[in-house]
Amino acid sequence: MAQKEFAGQMIEVNEEGYFTKPEQWNQEVAGAVAREEGLELTEKHFAVLDYLRKRHFAGEALTIRSVGKSGVVDVKDFYALFPGAPLKKATKIAGIPKPTGCI
Amino acid sequence: MxxxxxxxxxxxxxxxxxxxxxxxxxxxxxxxxxxxxxxxxxxxxxxxxxxxxxxxxxxxxxxxxxxxxxxxxxxxxxxxxxxxxxxxxxxxxxxxxxxxxxxxxxxxxxxxxxxxxxxxTRIAPEETQGLLGDLWRKEIFDFYTIEGAVALAKYLETWKGGKMVVNITELPYKCPVAPLEFIFLADAYFKKKGMRDKVEISLVTPLPGVFTKPIATKMLSKVVEEKNIKVIPDYNISEVDNVNKKIIDYAGTEVEFDVLVTIPTNKGxxxxxxxxxxxxxxxxxxxxxxxxxxxxxxxxxxxxxxxxxxxxxxxxxxxxxxxxxxxxxxxxEGKPLDAKFDGHANCYIVTSDKTGTLIDFNYDTEPLPGLYPYPVVGPFKLLTDNRMNYFGKLFFKWMYWNLLLPGRSLPVTDHMSMKGKRYPKHHVN
Incomplete structure (x- = not known):
């Protein structure tokens, strides 16, 4: 298990850079992870991150569909906030595991 | 009384x-x-x-x-x-x-x-904007209903070639290997007709690659590459443009098609x-x-x-x-429930009109190479492309009607077994 410094804190991460201890997360750390992804976080971003963390700790599986139906953000805006692969990016910045699509 | x-x-x-x-x-x-x-x-x-x-x-x-x-x-x-x-x-x-x-x-x-x-589960094409538009069952088809599969057969009989786009809308969907099998069979079909050079086949998928589990993905990616099939990963379709014949995803990426084969959203x-x-x-x-x-x-x-x-x-x-x-x-009988499901799944995957492969996995163990259902004698080889596995797939139809539906025993275990399986060398979990 590797450690990586974000905003002056040592964070435990896996080989893909996802937090292995979601409790190490805070807003400053999130900002530093986001900058690595080329993003500056706004209030709208944080609303999504909070939602994702809440759902994660409630033990729910996260999908783009469920985020789109959350009322926090629709799918188009979710893409606009976290361009490219929104769920992968947003979960990384939210300090929670990468959602695994089951097949 | x-x-x-x-x-x-x-x-x-x-x-x-x-x-x-x-x-x-x-x-x-x-x-x-x-x-x-x-x-x-x-x-x-x-x-x-x-x-x-x-x-x-x-x-x-x-x-x-x-x-x-x-x-x-x-x-x-x-x-x-x-x-x-x-x-x-x-x-x-x-x-x-x-x-x-x-x-x-x-x-x-x-x-x-x-x-x-x-x-x-059923297909729910109504979940994607434009999917049920003017081109539905004319140049846009599914193959998860008999109506869709029959309509597509009729269309392909006289098709002159062009861009065939196979698009998976979202997860989960029934029979996760079927879209791959579809493109492999399409490759064989157009080759047989002497028109493979006139057809561009693309798999457009929300997955990061052709499959999710690493070892099977590696094996299947090789087959896709050999058959000259283009893969567009991480693609989440948002709508179909029926006029300009293209699909558009939430990131704005457009993919043009002459014929679209869709795996629509699945719903209960x-x-x-x-x-x-x-x-x-x-x-x-x-x-x-x-x-x-x-x-x-x-x-x-x-x-x-x-x-x-x-x-x-x-x-x-x-x-x-x-x-x-x-x-x-x-x-x-009012007793505690003893049996535990392990998520066991087993799929034949056709890789052409003559060959096939086989995967066997559960909640915790990804598809691995080896022999199935018996160690040493097989006769089927997991994650290996061969003719025996293709016959296995065709023979399964008989087993389905005669053994499986009537609830008779099949010569396989209900729980996934590690017997006959092996991790490839140099594989790190």
Whole structure:
């Protein structure tokens, strides 16, 4: 298990850079992870991150569909906030595991 | 009068298992349960709205003229055992608080002591904007319904070539390897017709690659590459432009097509939503080990209708059936539920019109190379492309009608076995 410094804190991460201890997360750390992804976080971003963390700790599986139906953000805006692969990016910045699509 | 009274009291003492859905899962449960439950004390009732049973793994072969509709259809009535009540009707809803099921256009109410939900999944093209537009079933096809598969077969007979785009809308979807098999069979079909050079085949998928699990992805990516098939990963379709014949995703990426083969959003039955028992895709939240509906100990869920973290596939329903049976018997006797499902799935994957491969996996173990079902003798080789595996797939149709649906034993274990399997060298978990 590797450690990586974000905003002056040592964070435990896996080989893909996802937090292995979601409790190490805070807003400053999130900002530093986001900058690595080329993003500056706004209030709208944080609303999504909070939602994702809440759902994660409630033990729910996260999908783009469920985020789109959350009322926090629709799918188009979710893409606009976290361009490219929104769920992968947003979960990384939210300090929670990468959602695994089951097949 | 006394006899009538006696008859009534006997009838009212009867207990009821109701099975909703008579596809693969429901039919084989009816067969297994009738053998186990004494007919004197237990009624078994099956409800389904359709009278035809389709061999769904065969749909894949229909667009390429390998099977016709006649090859994949039989009457459902052929597969129910004696002593099972069959009702052909549309289900209105389940009322779990009252242990009742209501039917559409019928006063009849079905009381149950135990309920088995086996209503499967359906394609929901209406979930994607433009998918049901002017080009639906003209230049946009699915192959998960017999109507779609037959229409596509007709279209391909005279198609002159161009861009064939195979698009997976979102996860989960039934038979996760079917889109790959489709592109492999398409490659073989156009080669045989001498027009492969006139066809560009693309797989456009929300997955990060051709498959999810690393070892199988590696093997399957190689096959895709050899066949010169383009893969566009991480693609989440938002709409279809019927005028300019292109699909557009949420990131704005456009992909043009001449023929679009879609794997639409999959949803559980609308009845699940009416009953208030589903998640946002109408799949029933289900305990992944006991197979009980969450919060409803006398309702079991089997097959595609469940929200289990494993494949939606007939093999999963088949392996889960033993667990449902055992746990239902425990529940009837008031004992703790012993059996635990492991998420076992097993799929033949055709890689051309002559060869195939095979994967076997569960909740925890990804598909691995090796021999199946027996170590040393096989005869099938896991994650290896060969002719024997292709015959296995074709032979399976016979097994399905004659062994699987009637609830007879198949020469495979219900729980996934590590016997005969091996991790490739240099593999780090």
């Amino acid at each position: 006394f006899i009538l009274y006696l008859k009534h009291s006997i009838i009212s003492n009867m207990k009821n298992v109701v099975i909703l859905g008579a596809g693969t899962a429901g039919t084989l449960m009816a067969n297994k349960l009738r053998k186990k439950l004494p007919a004197k004390t237990w009624n078994i009732t099956v409800v389904d709205q359709e009278r035809a049973h389709y061999y769904q793994p065969g749909f894949l072969f229909v667009p390429f003229g390998i099977y016709s509709e006649q090859d994949v259809i039989k009457p459902k009535d052929n597969f129910f055992p004696k002593g099972v009540n069959v009702i052909y009707a549309k289900i209105d809803r389940i009322i779990p608080e009252e242990n009742k099921v209501t039917l559409e256009n019928s006063e009849k109410i079905l009381d149950y002591d135990f309920l088995i939900i086996a209503t499967g 039955d609308d009845m699940i939503e009416r009953s208030g028992l589903g998640d946002d895709l109408n799949f029933v939240p289900t305990d992944k080990f006991s197979l009980q509906a969450v919060g409803h100990p006398n309702i079991f869920v089997i097959g595609d209708a469940a929200n289990l973290p494993t494949s939606k596939a007939g093999s999963v329903a088949h392996f889960a059936a033993e667990v449902v049976l055992e746990n239902l018997m425990c529940a009837i």
